Amino acid sequence: MPKINGNEIRPGYVLEHNGGLWSAVKVDHVKPGKGGAFAQVEMKNLRNGSKLNERFRSADKVERVRLEQKDQQFLYETDGMLVFMDAETYDQIELPADLLGERRPFLQDGMTIVVEFHDAEALNATLPQKVQCKIVETEPVVKGQTAANSFKPAILDCGVKVMVPPFVGQDEEIIVNTETFEYVERA
Known part of the structure; x- marks a missing residue:
């Protein structure tokens, strides 16, 4: 595996640190007035979900x-x-449902997702x-209410x-962003 300098760490990188696999969540590059520059990295353990704040100098190799x-x-x-099947090899794997976290309700039958593996x-x-x-449930459309940029609550089938938006009614299909939980457009 490639070693990189501490100042090359970017959010989203997966690092092997202290015998575990960590994902860099947030990286702040700090240049103090006295002493050398360093990267303050907030990391999340990919196996147990624990968090860690670590300081990496540019000379540190990770x-x-x-x-x-x-x-x-x-x-x-x-x-x-959750039981998934590889589309190419037809191998089935089981993953804990809490791996998806709060996005779990959006998972639908037959949906294709991306699973990241490290040594199987x-x-x-x-x-x-x-x-x-x-x-499945929302307030009815009220005429004349579309002038303001207002939104109304709606409950989805999941x-x-x-x-x-106020013009969207009950039993309509919509597209939802699974990262921000926001309405995108009508389907």
């Missing part, structure tokens, strides 16, 4: 890990485990950025509550 990304198709959920160990799962959902 191991950057490249994760293998594979497309996996969602099949079903059983006992808190699944560490991370990413949903598509945009997902199509149906509105149980998630989002804010939608």
Whole structure:
């Protein structure tokens, strides 16, 4: 695995540090008036989710890990485990449902997601950025209310509550951003 200098760390990099795999969440480059510059890195453990703040000087060498990304198709959920299938090899894997966190409700039958592996160990799962959902409950459209840039609450078929423009009605299909939980457009 390639070693990089401490000042080359960027958000999203996966590093091997203290015997664990860490994802760089936030990186601040600090140049104090006295002493050398360093990178203040907020990291998240990919195995247990713990967080760590670490200081890396430019002379420090750290191991950057490249994760293998594979497309996996969602099949079903059983006992808190999500079962996925590799589209090429038809191998099935089980991942804990809490791996997706608060984005779990957006996972739909047959959806293809990207799973990141390190030596055959699944560490991370990413949903598509945009997902199509149906509105099951929202307030009716009121004439003359579209002049202001106002939004109204709506409950989706997956149980998630989002804010939608006033012209969107019940039983309509919409596109939702899975990262920000925001309305994007009508489907």
